Structure formats: C-alpha cells, structure tokens
Amino acid sequence: MMYDLIVVGGGPAGLAAALAAKEKGLDSILIIERDSQLGGILNQCIHNGFGLHYFKEELTGPEYAGRFIKMLEGTGIKAMCDTMVLAVTQDKKIHCINPTDGYQVLEAKSIVLAMGCRERTRGAISIPGTRPAGVLTAGAAQRFVNIEGHMVGKRVVILGSGDIGLIMARRMTLEGAKVLACVELMPYSGGLQRNIVQCLNDFDIPLYLSHTITEIRGKNRVEGVTIAKVGPDRKPIEGTEIDFDCDTVLLSVGLIPENELTRNAGIDIDIRTNGVVVWENMETSVPGIFASGNVVHVHDLVDYVTGESQKAGRAAAEYVKQGMRSREHAISVNEGKDVGFIVPLKIHREAMDAEIFFRVRRIFETSAIVVKDGDKVLAHLKRAHMAPGEMERVKLSRSLLDAIEGDEITVYAEEVEE
Amino acid sequence: MKELICITCPRGCHLKVDEENGYEVTGNSCPRGKEYGYNEVTNPKRVVTSTVRTNSREYPRCPVKTNGAIPKEKMFDAMKLLDDIVLAVPIYCGEKVIENLFDTGIDFVATKDVQ
Ligand SMILES: Cc1cc2nc3c(=O)[nH]c(=O)nc-3n(C[C@H](O)[C@H](O)[C@H](O)COP(=O)(O)OP(=O)(O)OC[C@H]3O[C@@H](n4cnc5c(N)ncnc54)[C@H](O)[C@@H]3O)c2cc1C
Ligand code: SF4
Numbered sequence: 001m002m003y004d005l006i007v008v009g010g011g012p013a014g015l016a017a018a019l020a021a022k023e024k025g026l027d028s029i030l031i032i033e034r035d036s037q038l039g040g041i042l043n044q045c046i047h048n049g050f051g052l053h054y055f056k057e058e059l060t061g062p063e064y065a066g067r068f069i070k071m072l073e074g075t076g077i078k079a080m081c082d083t084m085v086l087a088v089t090q091d092k093k094i095h096c097i098n099p100t101d102g103y104q105v106l107e108a109k110s111i112v113l114a115m116g117c118r119e120r121t122r123g124a125i126s127i128p129g130t131r132p133a134g135v136l137t138a139g140a141a142q143r144f145v146n147i148e149g150h151m152v153g154k155r156v157v158i159l160g161s162g163d164i165g166l167i168m169a170r171r172m173t174l175e176g177a178k179v180l181a182c183v184e185l186m187p188y189s190g191g192l193q194r195n196i197v198q199c200l201n202d203f204d205i206p207l208y209l210s211h212t213i214t215e216i217r218g219k220n221r222v223e224g225v226t227i228a229k230v231g232p233d234r235k236p237i238e239g240t241e242i243d244f245d246c247d248t249v250l251l252s253v254g255l256i257p258e259n260e261l262t263r264n265a266g267i268d269i270d271i272r273t274n275g276v277v278v279w280e281n282m283e284t285s286v287p288g289i290f291a292s293g294n295v296v297h298v299h300d301l302v303d304y305v306t307g308e309s310q311k312a313g314r315a316a317a318e319y320v321k322q323g324m325r326s327r328e329h330a331i332s333v334n335e336g337k338d339v340g341f342i343v344p345l346k347i348h349r350e351a352m353d354a355e356i357f358f359r360v361r362r363i364f365e366t367s368a369i370v371v372k373d374g375d376k377v378l379a380h381l382k383r384a385h386m387a388p389g390e391m392e393r394v395k396l397s398r399s400l401l402d403a404i405e406g407d408e409i410t411v412y413a414e415e416v417e418e
Numbered sequence: 419m420k421e422l423i424c425i426t427c428p429r430g431c432h433l434k435v436d437e438e439n440g441y442e443v444t445g446n447s448c449p450r451g452k453e454y455g456y457n458e459v460t461n462p463k464r465v466v467t468s469t470v471r472t473n474s475r476e477y478p479r480c481p482v483k484t485n486g487a488i489p490k491e492k493m494f495d496a497m498k499l500l501d502d503i504v505l506a507v508p509i510y511c512g513e514k515v516i517e518n519l520f521d522t523g524i525d526f527v528a529t530k531d532v533q
Contacts, residue, residue: 036476046481046529047467052427060467062481062530066511146469149479174468174497193423193430198464202490301428 002107005316006094007031008085008261009114011040012302013293013309015068017112020313022075026320029077030106032096034084038072039065040116041294042302044139044146047167049194053303064302088113088265090286110288110316113262113276114309117255117294119164127159127213134222138164138252142171151175153248157225158182159213161189161196163300165252170199179203180244183211183227185234190254190389192300212236213249222247255298262291273297273341279330280347280354282312287324290316297343297357300391304357311355325350331404336370336412338362351401356394360386360413369394370412373404386413422458424451435459463487466496470515471504472532480505480532482515486524500526508533 004026007014010033018029037043042050045061052058055067072079083098094106119137134153142164144150154177158165161184169179182200187210189196200207208227214236215226229240257275268277268285275298276284276291284291292312293305318325331347333356342358356371364386371379371394378400386392394411419438424431424446433455436442443455457463465487469479488496499516509532516526 043530046469046483048465048483049428058427058465060481060483060529063511066530146481147477147479149469149471174466174493192428194425194428197423198425202464 002109003028003030004108004320005029005110005112006106006108007112007114008088008094009033009040009116010038010079010081011114011116011293012042012065012068012305013116013295014112014114015072016306016309017114017292017313017316018077019068019071019075020310021317022077024314024317026317031077031079032083032085032094033079033081036082038069038079038081044142046146050302053301054306085261088261090265092288109320111290112312112316113284113289113291113295114293115258115261115295117257117298120254120256121251127216132216132218132220132222134218134247135216135249135251138168138250141168141250145171145175151177153177155180155246156248156250157244157246158250158252160184160252160254161191161207162252162254163191163195165250166191166195166199168250168252169205170203173203173205179205180246181206181208181227183208183213185212185230186210192389214241216249222249225249255294257295257298259295262295275343278344280344280351281315281325282308283315288319297341304391329407332408334408334410336410338413339411342411347401352398354396354401356396356411358392358411359388360392361388363387364413364415366416368414368416370414371396371409372412373409374406378403378409382416420459422455424454426450426454462490464490464493466493468497468500470500472507472509473504474507474532477532480509481529482526483529484519484524485527488519488522488524492520
C-alpha cells in the first residue's frame with residue numbers, strides 16, 4: 001500500500017501535521033509512534049501553561065495533547081503506536097518494527113519528520129567525579145515521577161536552570177523531596193521568569209547563578225556534591241566551594257533535536273543546532289520530505305509547534321496533489337550580527353508568505369528587527385525587549401517577498417533610539 | 419511598592435503593586451496581570467498539578483490539576499489529600515477527583531483520558 005503521508009512521531013508536531021494534511025484533502029495518512037500512546041513529551045508535562053496562544057486558555061500538557069488526539073477521531077487518520085522507525089530513505093520508504101507486525105517497509109508519497117528532541121546528558125557536559133546511581137536528566141526524572149509514579153530521590157541538587165529543571169524542582173518538592181539548590185553556570189537563568197518565581201521562589205529554593213558542580217561523590221549512590229562559583233572564563237574559582245549532602249543530581253542542561261533518522265537519510269542538518277534545515281513551508285533538502293516541531297528547532301511554546309506543523313502538513317498535501325515547488329531563484333535567509341538559529345534558511349520564490357523565526361544572541365532593550373535585501377530595508381519592527389531565551393518571529397507578506405530583488409535577505413537585531 | 423513578576427503567562431511582565439494606593443498595579447500588559455498583582459499581594463494563589471494512582475497496570479498514574487488557583491499556603495495540604503486516592507479506569511479528562519477543596523469551590527480534576 002502506498003500512503004499519501006506518513007508522519008514519524010506522534011507528539012504535538014506529528015498530530016498537527018497529520019490533521020492539517022487531512023484538512024487539505026489527503027486520504028491515507030499514517031502516524032508512527034514508538035511509545036504506547038500518542039502525545040509525545042506532553043504526556044509527562046503535567047504542569048499547566050500550554051495552549052494560551054492556540055486555545056486561549058491555560059492547559060496542562062496532557063490536556064493540550066488530548067485535544068489533538070480527540071480531533072483524530074472520525075478523520076480516518078491511522079496511528080500505529082509501539083512502533084519504532086529505524087530508517088527513512090530519500091525515495092520515501094520507511095523501515096519500522098513493532099511486536100505484532102515485526103519488521104516492515106512502508107511507502108509514502110510524502111513524509112513529515114516529527115521526532116522531537118532529546119536531552120543533553122552528562123556525557124555531553126563532563127563533570128569530574130564518580131558515576132554513581134542517582135544522576136539523571138530532569139526529563140527522565142519527570143517521566144519516572146509523572147508517568148510511572150516512582151520518586152527518584154529525597155535530597156536533590158539540580159544542575160542547569162532550564163525550564164524542565166525548574167519544573168522538576170517544584171514537582172519534587174511537592175512530592176516531599178528537599179531540593180537543596182539549583183545551580184546555573186551562566187550569570188542568568190535559561191528558564192522563563194515565571195518558572196523562577198513559581199518553581200523556586202515559592203519554595204525558597206536557592207538559585208546559584210555563575211556556579212557549577214565541581215564534584216559528585218558516592219560509590220553506588222550519590223552521597224553529595226560540591227559546587228563552586230565560576231569566573232568570567234566559566235572556570236571554578238578556588239575557595240568558593242559549597243558542599244551539599246544529597247542523593248540525587250538532576251541535569252537540566254538543554255535539549256538537542258533527535259535527528260539520527262534524518263542524518264542517516266542524507267537530509268541536510270544545521271551542524272550548529274543539530275536541527276533539520278528547512279524551507280519556509282517546512283520542506284527539507286529532499287522534496288516531499290518535511291519536518292516540524294522540536295526536530296527543527298527547540299521550541300519553548302507548544303503553540304508555535306502546532307502552527308509550524310500545520311504548515312508542514314499543508315505543504316505535504318500540496319506536494320502530493322500539485323507536485324513540488326520550484327527551487328529556482330530561491331531566496332536565502334542569512335543571520336546578521338547578534339542573530340542566530342534562523343528558521344527557515346531558504347524561501348521558495350512562489351511562496352505566498354514566509355514566517356522567519358530566530359533567537360538573538362544577547363539581551364536587547366529598546367531595539368528593532370531589521371530585514372534587508374542588500375542595502376534596502378524590507379521590514380523594520382520595533383521591540384521593547386529581546387533576549388536569547390525568547391524566540392522572535394517576523395512575517396514577510398507576499399508583497400514584501402515580491403519586492404526582493406536579490407537572491408538573499410539578512411535579518412539584523414539592533415538597538416534604536418527611543 | 420512591591421515589585422513582582424506576573425506568572426500568568428510566559429511573557430512574565432514586571433509588575434509594580436502600590437499597597438498604599440489601593441493596590442494599584444502598573445507594568446502589566448493585559449488585565450490578567452492586574453488581577454494577578456492584586457491577588458499576589460493580598461492573597462497569593464496557585465494552580466496545583468500532580469498525579470494520582472490508578473488501578474491500570476499500563477498507566478499507573480493519572481495527571482490531575484486544580485481547576486482554579488487555591489491559596490498558596492494550602493498547596494501541601496492539597497497534595498496530601500491525593501495520597502490515598504486510587505482511581506478506577508476508565509478515567510475521563512475533566513472528571514472530578516476531589517470536590518470543593520477547603521471550601522474554595524475549586525476541585526481537583528483529571529487532565530487525561532486513561533482507559
Ligand atoms: C519538560 C518540558 C516542559 C515544557 N513546558 C512547556 C510549557 O510549559 N509550555 C509550552 O507551551 N511548552 C512547553 N514545552 C515545549 C513543548 O512541549 C514542546 O516544544 C513540544 O512538545 C514539542 O513537540 P514535538 O512533537 O516536536 O516533540 P515531542 O513531543 O517530543 O514528540 C516527538 C514524538 O516522536 C516520537 N519518536 C521519536 N523518534 C521516533 C522514532 N524513531 N520512531 C517512532 N517515533 C519516534 C517520540 O516518541 C515522541 O512521541 C516543554 C517541553 C519539555 C520537554
Ligand atoms: S500581565 Fe498579561 S501579558 Fe503580562 S505576564 Fe501577566 S498575563 Fe502575561
């Protein structure tokens with residue numbers, strides 16, 4: 001059987017892509033998910049704060065996912081859970097395996113990659129000391145506690161102040177653990193302000209900025225850690241050590257897109273972010289294969305994942321029904337000074353519009369986003385405040401795209417006078 | 419004057435609440451920030467999310483939330499009430515798990531379908 005569309009990954013990205021493709025008239029759509037249920041990472045994010053943009057109400061992760069899972073009913077979209085995708089090929093064959101059907105090769109006219117991201121582990125950041133039990137990523141702890149119902153420790157130190165770590169500081173405290181400290185290498189937190197307030201301050205958990213763990217002690221189980229202040233070179237400063245007795249260390253040191261399948265398929269990946277390189281319609285370097293969600297870039301807000309994934313689903317439908325968009329005279333999108341992680345990197349000339357997402361590399365007060373075609377200013381958008389933790393968004397309309405004479409545009413962030 | 423960060427949405431506006439002048443709130447970008455600022459100084463409240471046991475072997479926990487904010491100092495008491503509960507499947511999203519917590523009119527509700 002030849003599917004119109006196969007979606008790899010049943011998280012919010014995969015669900016939204018499948019639904020949007022259905023709406024645009026694709027018939028046979030299959031979602032493949034390795035877990036026993038759909039919903040992806042949202043199943044373990046039991047806290048609230050999802051859906052404020054998309055549903056205009058504050059939902060928990062499972063509620064947000066649940067709404068999309070309900071929308072599948074009656075659409076004829078098939079979901080195959082407990083199935084691991086092992087390989088994706090450029091001629092759009094999907095190799096997968098599950099306990100009931102064994103090994104299968106499925107064929108599709110189009111594919112959406114929506115595998116999400118995984119956490120950086122301790123190996124990626126190297127802390128000196130022993131390797132006892134009790135050191136785990138914050139996301140793994142979240143899964144143990146929220147889905148399986150196992151507490152992972154009683155006295156906890158958290159390394160990294162990303163949102164997952166902050167959320168877990170509150171969660172462990174509410175479940176009766178003592179969270180002794182949250183330790184952040186940088187002079188500012190990587191998490192949202194609201195999470196500092198409601199996850200740390202509410203429970204008097206100290207946040208040590210410009211600090212790092214210099215030693216983890218214990219043979220079989222963690223028995224304690226030492227932290228120290230770091231200088232501007234991010235090296236520990238002697239004499240600033242503080243010891244904690246703890247049985248657990250949670251690592252919350254960032255996420256990286258899950259792109260083994262993509263890389264093995266020979267699809268272009270941005271080596272700096274490990275994200276899939278996409279066009280404005282979420283098409284990858286291989287026509288007919290699209291990507292969306294955390295596999296492209298790590299999103300803070302699931303609402304934007306949904307929007308982006310609907311775009312991918314619609315583009316897959318267009319590809320199946322009308323064929324590929326011409327890649328001639330494409331417009332490249334470049335990063336100006338202090339701008340990083342731009343998505344997309346290329347725009348089809350025939351695009352109706354294009355949304356550009358990026359992060360700035362430092363904090364900006366009264367400032368502007370400027371999009372230039374050579375020396376010509378295409379767009380100039382004022383911003384009161386921009387920070388690396390928050391994704392910025394610029395929308396280029398059809399008429400702005402028409403005005404582009406060259407074959408590349410550049411996005412700048414700059415301070416402006418009030 | 420109290421300085422706060424609004425936690426109602428990810429934007430995190432920096433609020434100022436003037437206790438001497440009728441709790442006037444400034445720095446908010448929307449009306450919800452005004453309400454948050456007033457409550458935070460007079461009677462701070464939080465939504466509590468957690469999990470409860472189920473009788474399912476595949477999904478041993480079901481996530482729950484308070485369907486409104488409860489007084490902050492009641493958070494741990496609310497958590498304790500969940501300890502002895504075992505929900506029988508099927509469980510439906512929105513189903514009440516504990517009603518009228520501490521006479522606030524607010525309930526713990528399930529946030530997921532568990533079959
Ligand atoms: C801990 C945490 C807290 C967050 N908090 C918030 C918040 O408060 N508010 C908010 O708006 N956003 C929040 N986010 C962000 C938001 O949840 C994510 O951006 C969003 O879930 C990403 O969706 P996704 O579908 O791209 O990835 P995922 O949800 O990770 O889904 C990917 C799916 O693909 C499957 N998969 C991967 N590889 C394969 C394979 N080879 N074969 C088959 N299936 C595969 C996985 O099992 C998974 O189900 C949070 C994220 C995390 C991790
Ligand atoms: S004031 Fe409004 S916009 Fe600002 S953080 Fe609060 S809810 Fe969000």
